[in-house]
Amino acid sequence: MKVWLSLLTSLTFLSPFAATAQNNDSAKGYQIETIAEELNRPWAVVETPDRRWLITEMGGTLVTLYPDGTTVRTVVPLASLYVEGQGGLLDVALTQDFAMSGRVMLTYAKGNAECNRLAVVSATLTEEGALEDISPVLEVTPCKDTPVHFGGRLAVLNDGTWLVTTGDGFDYREQAQKLNSQLGKVLRFREDGEAPADNPFEDAPYVYTLGHRNPQGLIVDEESGTVYQQEHGPDGGDEINVLNAGENYGWPVVTLGVDYSGARISPFESYPGMQNPLYNWTPSIAPSSMVLYQQDTFAWLQNHLVISALKSQGLFAINLSERPLQSQRIFATINQRIRDVAADHQGNIVVLTDGSAASLLRLIPQSRLILSQSSSPLGWGRYGGV
DSSP: OOOOSOEEEEEEESOSOGGGTTSHHHHTOEEEEEEEEEESSEEEEEEOTTSOEEEEETTTEEEEEOTTSOEEEEEOOOTTBOOSTTOSEEEEEEOTTHHHHOEEEEEEEEEOSSSEEEEEEEEEEOTTSOEEEEEEEEEOSSOBSOSSOOEEEEEEOTTSOEEEEEOOTTTTGGGGGOTTOOTTEEEEEOTTSOOOTTOSOTTSTTEEEEOOSEEEEEEEOTTTOOEEEEEEOSBSOEEEEEEOTTOBOOTTTBOSSBOTTSOOSOSBSOOTTBOOOSEEESSOOOEEEEEEEOOSTTGGGTTEEEEEETTTTEEEEEETTSSSOOEEEESTTOOSOEEEEEEOTTSOEEEEEOSTTEEEEEEEEHHHHHHHHHTOTTSSGGGSOO
């Protein structure tokens, strides 16, 4: 299966954010480029300092896209990879010293139908796009017998320690409130797999926060150190939270959603000692990832959380500078399930669509496209490639 790099689709659209249409930057529209297509159930994308794109596919392959257009697919030799339901190869993230070490962190579902869990490993990425020196870092306990709700999103804190989200396993939601279980938590760990000594719970050394359902968005504001986390609710009750060590975020004692059958999960929409969400979507949008946008390229998006959605098939933005917070759909012509979202080194928005024939797309402001066309015989200048 061949992946083409940087195919220009030459489609220009109207204002991506109707609520700020008076803003000149947003009113100029945007253009979509296809960076790669025919991706098989991709889950995460990240750009390296040398301008490669790394994409995980749930079946266990890493796709590396090079600036010259070369595409390399590598089977990742993961121990006991479990590919079923929402399980498989999940997140990939760069270590803080990646430019020197080439080290990455990965999450994946490990085990079998009767006993599976989320696992974290580290590995070295070679120039040829292979992963070597794969080393175990962390495995979530206990195991479960459901192929869903793994969580799996990684983020590195400013002090070099890591966070990983874990799901509640769907049938095990009560364990999200139990400190002797790592299900339904955000865990904090060092790159060597040890628990930091300053984690908040002495009897649960890896637990950073608890009371989560299926969190698949996790980012750190490098300037302030603020940790933003986002998770799937049941039928309604999708959340964005600001995480603080030792806090309880309520699931399943507190939820603004109901069960898929329509039954109430809990009578409580708030509870003493449990944190309310920063923002809630009811009905659900099925948020899959997010990025804190702080570049100048889409100036009207500065200091916004940009959230990708599966069920609602698109991107949503929340302006952190305004109160009350509001969620608004942006770039509405991307009417596809979106698995991951990122901002590239030029400030363009990059989205990874979902499914067995997915694509990696780049959104470019029309103003930047006009400048690049005027200076390039090919019509796209330096903005046409990775």
